[in-house]
Amino acid sequence: SQPRPERPLSIVDETWEMLDPNPDVRAMFLQFNDKFFWGKLSGVEVKWSPRMTLCAGVCSYEGRGGLCSIRLSEPLLKLRPRKDLVQVDRDGHGPEFCKHMNRINQASGTNITIYHSFHDEVDVYRQHWWRCNGPCQxxxxxxxxxxxxxxxxxxxxxxxxxxHQMTCGGTYTKIKE
Ligand code: ADP
Ligand code: ZN
Known part of the structure; x- marks a missing residue:
């Protein structure tokens, strides 16, 4: 069996990459809910999304008192280190998010940010390119x-x-697919 760590490990400790490189996201969410959110996120479900390629994670709400659903991009996150999954985020977060982000970063040594850095991977999936022939070039x-x-x-x-019509007026042509 796996040797158990002697001291509790930081949730982004290097050792986790070997102990548990492909963690169960639901189990991990339950653990973080307990550890960082006072158990208040029991109405939140986490799912892998096999085809989402435009961002690493999205969140949708079902309205007042309803479920909240978090979807994580399998193509973008599966092959990345575990810590990127733990730290996944999305831009557009406000001050309330930042407050909790800072709190959790302080408490656990994570590096959760409001800007994700998967732009290279996102680009890999953007294979259809068009270029305008007008001045916006x-x-x-x-x-x-x-x-x-x-x-x-x-x-x-x-x-x-x-x-674009007003400020450039050029025509788009397909240049790559
Ligand atoms: P997403 O990038 O989320 O898939 P879209 O593909 O619908 O969104 O459109 C975003 C792209 O559209 C930008 O990356 C840019 O290439 C182009 N675009 C957006 N706004 C403008 C604009 N005002 N003028 C010219 N091109 C624009
Ligand atoms: Zn143009």
Whole structure:
């Protein structure tokens, strides 16, 4: 059997990568709920999402008093070190999130942040590229590129389409798939 650690390990201790490289996310969530959230997250379910590739984790609510569901991207997280799973986050978190983030980082030595750093992996799944032939080619932040995981060309269905028509006026052509 596995030798048990003598002292309780930090939840991001190197040793965990060997003891338990592919942890059971539900069991881990129950443990963290108990350890960091006063058991208040019993209405939250955690699931692997086999096809989500645009971000590492998302959270959805069913409304007042209902379930909250957290989905973790299997393609983005499965092959990464365990500590990235423990520290998974999503941008767009507010001050309340940051307060708890700081509290848990202090208590356990984690490095939970509000910015995730899986951009390389996210890009791996964005294999459909279009480039505009207009002046936005030279403009920050996109330089005329649209990169998507799905083969959905830029069109009037995009919320930014009208703005692009007005400020650039160029045409998008598929350059990679
Ligand atoms: P996501 O990146 O979440 O998949 P979309 O693929 O729908 O979102 O659109 C985001 C992309 O659209 C950006 O990465 C960029 O390439 C392009 N885009 C967004 N806003 C503009 C804009 N105002 N002008 C030109 N291109 C834009
Ligand atoms: Zn353009």
């Amino acid at each position: 030279n403009r920050k932040p996109f330089f005329g590129y649209v990169k998507r995981a799905m083969n959905r060309p830029p069109s009037a269905r995009d919320p930014w389409w009208a703005e």
